[in-house]
Amino acid sequence: MSHLTVDLGGRPGLDCRGFCSYCYFKHVRETTAFGCRHCLPFKKGCDYCTRGVREGYEGFKDLRTVAEETLANLQMMSGDLDRVTISGGGDPSCYPEFYDLIELLGSMEVPLHIGYTSGKGFDDPGVADHLIDNGLSEVSYTIFAADPGLRRDWMHDPTPEASLAVLDRFCEEIDVYAAAVIIPGVNDGDVLEQTCAWLDERGAKGLILMRFANRTEQGLILGNAPILEGQRIHTVDEFQNLVTDLNERFSMKISGTPLGDPSIGSPFxxxxxxxxxxxxxxxxxxxxxxxxxxxxxxxxxxxxxxxxxxxxxxxxxxxxxxxxxxxxxxxxxxxxxxxxxxxxxxxxxxxxxxxxxxxxxxxxxxxxxxxxxxxxxxxxxxxxxxxxxxxxxxxxxxxxxxxxxxxx
Ligand code: SF4
Structure with missing residues (x-):
């Protein structure tokens, strides 16, 4: 059993039809290398802690390059391929040759998994069936809110109704793990309850809530804090309570980061x-x-x-x-x-x-x-x-x- 990752390349924000208002890659400055566990003992800075952590890639790779790399990786693998994951710095839904890519990967006849998409690139609800027909079995999909107006305003999704229609269809047919960065006063409270209900009714497997971070100590280490000037944020405890409460009230699994996964009792x-x-x-x-x-x-x-x-x-x-x-x-x-x-x-x-x-x-x-x-x-x-x-x-x-x- 083996697992193949297909990396489309691309840059967060830039290859996502523009930055979402809350994107952590916004305002990232070129800072010196951090140093990390991969660095050589006498040299601070390696590819991972300079380029990789910023996801500082070039634009999307063209389809020919993706196909050649996939073939080369396949040839180096032993055992039966049991899953293909599509990932990249940019958003897969915004990949220019997306339909052809899916047909190409679908011809391998193994379950496909999209590691992460915002769905901002999906303008036609019909893409859902194209993906399902070609073997898509699991997707991590940023919903932000089930209200298309909020997706348009905060994610800058030009066709939020189509993106939600695609998500709706995925919920019916495949394993959907939805995600939302939670910004107090924007998509928490009643909006979040409606979002949870929307996903639950349609059969999503889970929803992961990500507390919005706006300060360096909350994890913005790329010299880019604050992302949203003056924006209120949840404390860790407030956020944990919110996650626990919602998880009790809906049948899909709801978990959160930094805390926690109440169905499992993690972390620790x-x-x-x-x-x-x-x-x-x-x-x-x-x-x-x-x-x-x-x-x-x-x-x-x-x-x-x-x-x-x-x-x-x-x-x-x-x-x-x-x-x-x-x-x-x-x-x-x-x-x-x-x-x-x-x-x-x-x-x-x-x-x-x-x-x-x-x-x-x-x-x-x-x-x-x-x-x-x-x-x-x-x-x-x-x-x-x-x-x-x-x-x-x-x-x-x-x-x-x-x-x-x-x-x-
Ligand atoms: S889709 Fe994700 S990576 Fe792209 S701009 Fe939005 S938050 Fe950033």
Missing amino acids: AILHEPDLLRKLPRVQRRATVITGSVAAPYIQRILSIRGSTSRVVAVRKEIACLITADDLAGVDLSKLEDVVIIPGRAFVHDAEAKEILSADGVDRDVLRGPDMLTADAETSMGMTRNEVLDKEMEGIAALINTINRYGR
Whole structure:
């Protein structure tokens, strides 16, 4: 069984018929490289943390290039192909040769999956049946709101009625995971309830709500905050309550980011599973774990349950994977042990992290922990509870093993 990804290229915003008002790629400035886990030890900056994180690609690839790359990738694969995912920096619905692309991929006779589309490029409701006839089986589709006027105003969708008609048809025939960035006063409240009801009635599998972020500490690390000047935002707690409440009231699964997936109990669903917690290794040495402010209390509880007496230190950044050198520079060094573990995916060069976290004259060892300790709602949307728990067991056991191996 293998899985092929077809990358169409393209640039967020530019190859989406213009930026949505809330797009996180708006106003992205050319900043220096962050540094990350992929960088060479002596060089801060690699392709991933300079170009990849900004999705700084050229325009869409032409169909011939896509076809040649797909063929080349197919030839390198072993085993039966069981799924093809269409993705890109730009929006697949805006791909200029979309009909031909779908026919080409449909000829492979395997289920197609669109990794993400806003639907802004769909002007003709008939495209839905063309896609279904060619094997589309699953789509992640940004709805924003079931009100076409709001799609027109906020997503700049020139044909919102057609885009919603396509989504409607998909809900009838295939697995639809809808998504919406939630902007208080715009598409929350009654509008959001109507959107949930619209999707639920039509048979969508799930809806993922994304809290709108407008400040650097909420995750806008590309020098582009604020996206919407003066816009109110939900606190993490407000947002979690909203997600939990809606999930209870509709039959489709509703989850949110940064928190959480109430049907599964994640992030850190393991906290509800004492038997699994007991299977984790005991913490036998001391090390400080640095993480984002959302995950910190969960990780502290788990490590304390497994015997740790060291502190988990939260930076101002809410999301651990988006921690940068600036966040580490804000840490009170007097609280740190001699060994510090930062998130595996933090956007900091290893040498710089050590320099910042040893600035008080204590020569600290700085290590990276696992890439993921839990599944965020985008990851858990298509997973079972046991799959999420397995992922958490694996990630947290790896973190504890790192503490026990390198701690003091
Ligand atoms: S469709 Fe997505 S990537 Fe494109 S402009 Fe809108 S939010 Fe940005």
